Amino acid sequence: MNDSDMDDNTPADDRRTARDFDVEIDDVLDEDGDDEDGLFDDLLRGEPIFENKEVLRPSYTPHELPHRNEQINNMATILVAALRGETPSNILIYGKTGTGKTASAKFVSQELEKTSRKYEVPCEVEYINCEVTDTQYRVLAQLANTFIQQNREFVDDRVDELESLAERARDDPTVLADTEFDSVEAVVERVDSLLDDREEMEDVPMTGWPTDRVYAEFFDAVDYVERVAVIMLDEIDKLVEKSGDDTLYNLSRMNSELDNSRVSIIGISNDLKFTDFLDPRVKSSLGEEEIVFPPYDANQLRDILEHRSETAFKADALSEDVLPLCAAFAAQEHGDARRALDLLRTAGELAERDQADIVTEAHVRRAQDKIELDRVVEVVRTLPTQSKLVLYAILVLEKHGVHNINTGEVYNIYKRLCDEIDADVLTQRRVTDLISELDMLGIVNAVVVSKGRYGRTKEISLSVPVEETEAVLEADSRLGDVENVTPFVQARFDNE
């Protein structure tokens, strides 16, 4: 309930404050007859393009997911069991990034919790992102703690309830008739035992306990109250990759030992083949139901964008071809909706910066470039020093008009660069690998070619803009003071 309330209110609040702000600005400008333009005046006067940019961000969970009805209904059909107090089948959800897996799952679980509250069926959904919480210990600890927290709240409520009951019973013992208690003393006793339990509910520390104790703690916490617990494990493949399938094995066989409650697992995975590494028993129990999220095609992406842009942008802020173009670009890249939204948002931001009234096709194309450039800058910036040196060597060669650079040349320049800045010199073996890595990152293009009598080498060329890359590399403090590499590149030319 809280979550959805917040979702409903936050954007509205944003809108209101934004509008108020506009009004104030207008007032100020009106009063000040002499409009000496300050730094921000121009920027503010332009028609804002965005109505609410939040809905374009990846963190936003929409209330409607176009083209995912089938999957959502599927999940709902499986999970209604929880509302009848039965154990829902475990679900495994597959799909690449940006296919709406997480959003759909979260949406369904919100609905589930909402309905469970309406009918007062005890049913909880716990969401865990295994990329963040990536060990068995941490998953268990986190689960244990949330359930312990819930139990505390449950006990507190129950104690309040019973205390007031006891109070009333003292005056008028007949109120006990409809309850499980036959005397005031029994109620008081129950309160005491609850308070004792309350004492024992200790948080699991984030480190320090043996795993089996954490597991036991979690087990007890879940079983303390009658309920159906749905555990959502996002990026479950990461968990399996890093710490094996023990966690899943334990979780999936819990049901047979729980007395009061039932657990059900929803696994969300990017990787279709991750079950290959699982214990067959885990595999069969976890994959009772499988739901696949296929990538969106261009038309579906357009629907999604249309849907979101209604709230995201002011009316008529988009020129006609913007959405189809964004959709087409994103469809080329594996139908990733996140990417499409990112593109649209960036295009809008660019338009805003231009103080344009509408977002045009050109903005989208520029956004595409910008996103790609940002990616490259980020990749290059975070490269280890040795890789940077190798890249710098390639860059230097490229700048001097050498094309089809080969490994030997790169290695020579690289050695000089290392000398210059006093860095360790790696062997050619290693540098070869580093070049391959740069190739895989897409900042360099390397093809192996055979030059017959003159051996076999990689032909390397830069596949990113020279100036920008150079700027990023030179921003590195260790590379900053490399000066004048031209002479020895030149020397190499003369030799040839």
Add this chain to the structure above:
DNA sequence: AACTATCTGCGACATGTAGGCT
């Protein structure tokens, strides 16, 4: 805090290889 397992980056050494040259 101490212990252990796993991962990472590296060099040594070995083997593979396309195709122009002789």
Add this chain to the structure above:
DNA sequence: AGCCTACATGTCGCAGATAGTT
């Protein structure tokens, strides 16, 4: 036909870092 170049690619074992466990 086979040689030979300038590397590519593969495997191993090591040391130090990092993470998980107790």
